[in-house]
Amino acid sequence: MCGNEAMAEAAIIAGCDAYFGYPITPQNEVTAYMARRMPEERRVFVQCESELAAINMVFGAAATGKRAMTSSSSPGISLMQEGISYLAGAQLPSVIVNVMRGGPGLGNIAPSQGDYFQATRGGGHGDYRTITLAPSTVQELADIMPLAFDLADAYRTPVVVLADGILGQMMEPVLFEKKPQRELPAKDWALTGADGREQNIVRSLWLKEGALEELNYELQRKYKQIEESEVLCEQYEVDDAEIIVVAYGVAARIVRSAVDKARQEGMKVGWIRPITLWPFPYEKLNAAAEQFRVFLTVEMSLGQMVEDVKLAVAGKCPVVFYGRAGGGVPTVEQVLEQLTQLSTHRDKN
């Protein structure tokens, strides 16, 4: 199964009530899969007139308490930013999958990690964050969908699943074992008709003096709780490592192979892979930032996550960067070469 289809099936298993999408490469398999499977499950599929419409249909379904999602790729996700800001402001649970492609502009249809800033910094207007999950295998993409829906409901917030063209298109065996697991709060805020209760209002406009400031503090309290409870990352051979490579998604798989080769060649190298890009594993990286170490960040961009790595390391040791952009994918050899240079440089000093 390709990643796009695995993600779609996993969303269905996770109880996705409605999917709204607009065609864009390289995520079209999601839309096609949902067009076939959602009606079979007697759930909602709509092909929309635009990504603006798609995210607002998600908004509408989510406001009534349904589990709703959309998927797109970079230029389409840019169009959705207005809606994502409204989802954050109105505190509506929702899942948005970005199968990233090369940018800026229309860019190309090759894989990229150029939307890290957009995903982790909010993307739209206003003071908000979106939980950002970055799987690196088709299996993990399938496993992460139930988590995405659970996190969205638990915190009443939009959740972004950040994949890329390789992950969306690659075929790998996948088992659908993960189901939604969390005990979730009742959606007593949802618009279901004012039957036997007061009117419910879902809104993001707060005109009364101080009201919007209070909403912002409420959001920040929620974000702090997410930062304290929901950080996910994976690490490998870190204990004795002189060089720690930080990478996420597909880039982390390339790094894994390069690190294994470097170990065979006697270099002391390990890696850390953030799974949640926001909340970012600042503490984990900071704890690993010993003076004798060097951090190498590898991305399919010209340096976005590296800013978070620097924030985490906080000047305790050097942070260097290697990346390729515009659809260029770092090879194992290129990463190995970076590691060899860093290793040689260290030995000289």
Add this chain to the structure above:
Amino acid sequence: MKIVFKRTKTYKDVPTHYCPGCGHGIAHRLVAEAIDELGIRERTIGIAPVGCAVLAYDYLDVDMVEVAHGRAPAVATGMKRTNPDKIIFSYQGDGDLAAIGTAEIIHAAHRGEKITVIFINNAIFGMTGGQMAPTTIIGQITATTPQGREVAANGYPLQVCELLSILPGAIYIERCGLHKPGQIRKAKQAVRHAFELQVNDAPGLSLVELLSPCPTGWRVSPPDALKWIEDEMTKVFPLGCFKDYHPEE
């Protein structure tokens, strides 16, 4: 003594924030009366626009959501598709529906979404201070057409009912005015009919356009605003039913 008139239940008894002579109060009441007469308050969800009516939920006592500028028909689609048993309506102004939200209303109609749209046409952007709307008539002075709207620079007034009525998915399209008691009665029947079709699960979108006075934006007195609808607006936006749904056909 017998009660001959009372405030309809869904229309809240609260002070209004609308300007003197504004049509929103009347339009809100027509919506509230339709909801109460059809007995659907407990299963109705309303969508407020961006514009003066953004606070419609302060007056209409039903579940309501406030959404991004122009996107109400997309939000309504998401709601209705996942809740076919609920009655979904959007309440949108001419900036919201006929400018920024043109794509959303056309495609919701084109898909035949089973929703009800109340479209307030006051030929101006009211809340932002009286700028030209797509519905501003030729020669009309606004904040952004200080010499009056000119065709060469600004094109023609957008006729939404005429535009939508060619779409098979739009099943009921009517334009009414809020400028005379008799016209308001017609408007009430139209609003009610637009909801009734949805209650009966009729296969498509219903839209009622209401020509509505904006004395503040037009810089005229409330009585002159009503006269301007009669004398000027109805020439560009003729009243009447453009399309209706008859199940036997």
